[in-house]
Amino acid sequence: MLPELSKLIEVQELDKVIQEITEELERLPEELKTEAAALEDLQAQQAAHLQEMENLKGRRRDTETETADMEDGIKKSRARLMEIKSNIEYKAMIKEIAFKEDQRDKQETRILEIMEQMEAQKRALADTEGQIQERQAALAQRSAAVAEAVKQLKQRLAGLEQQRKKQRKGVPAQLLKRYEFIRQRRNGTAIAPVNEGVCFGCHMNILPQQFIDLQKGVEILQCPHCQRILYWQEEEAAEEGDAPQVQT
Ligand SMILES: [Zn+2]
Known part of the structure; x- marks a missing residue:
């Protein structure tokens, strides 16, 4: 065989391996990007849960204040009841108190509902937090592995490029x-x-x-x-x- 041909075969073998390594070097960081994006999605979910939790806390505070005000109103109506002389007025006041108590009970039910929603958010937060920690640990491990692989591939690539340079010299x-x-x-x-x-x-x-x-x-x-x-x-x-x- 012509010597330049056997050198060219060598060059081609080297070119193929170099090509593979180059593609791998491009692919590896992309893989990390996908994993980092998945982690960011989870962090966004967590932020949404935290925001919802804050909203619920606010609603609970407001509802509790309203309920306390209602309770005050009921107490005042009851106190006034003692001073009422007319039968008609008395009956009207009793009706008013019953109405206010009913409103207060509904408000208390609302507070319980809000507390249930808070519990659900708390569970969701704990679940997301666990997933985030798992992903973070996996990503850290993967990043280290990718960094090591990239380092080794680059070293190999440098060696192969040297070899290719040498082989190419023998080809017109x-x-x-x-x-x-x-x-x-x-x-x-x-x-x-x-x-x-x-x-x-x-x-x-x-x-x-x-x-x-x-x-x-x-x-x-x-x-x-x-x-x-x-x-x-x-x-x-x-x-x-x-x-x-x-x-x-
Ligand atoms: Zn052919």
Whole structure:
């Protein structure tokens, strides 16, 4: 095989791994963003529960004040009852007191309802708080793991980029240019093996004469169907399952 071709195969292998690592480096922080957004949703829920709790406290205070005022009114009416002489007035006052007591009882029922709602909010708050703490702990753990993974991936990437630089030096500039051009249009695979006359890039037969020329290994050939740069893979190597997985 032409030495620049074997170097180019190396370059392609490195490019593929570099591509994978680059994508992973982009994906990892996105994953954290999604988890942080879920936590923010919970915190917003908690804020809403707290606000509702404050509203209920206010309503309870107001209702209790109103009830106390009603109680005062009832006491005053009862005191006046003693001074009333006329039977008609007395009956009217009794009726008024009954009405006021009924109003007060309704108000007390309202207070109980508010207290029940407060209990429900308290439970919801405790539940949300628990979820927030769980999420915060999970996020902290995940952030640390992501930071460590990013650090290691970056180190690996730096090493691979060094290797790629070294390998690229052995490939003529024109060929590299062609390689890059095809790579961008063929999903990262610009150089493909040919086995028994079939291009592994597109799984189609190349021309018989091309195959003969390829086996001679004196010139650089491209697949007539997918334009990938070709190299000859001898039969034994392919049978042993060494054929690289190539995607079209
Ligand atoms: Zn092809």
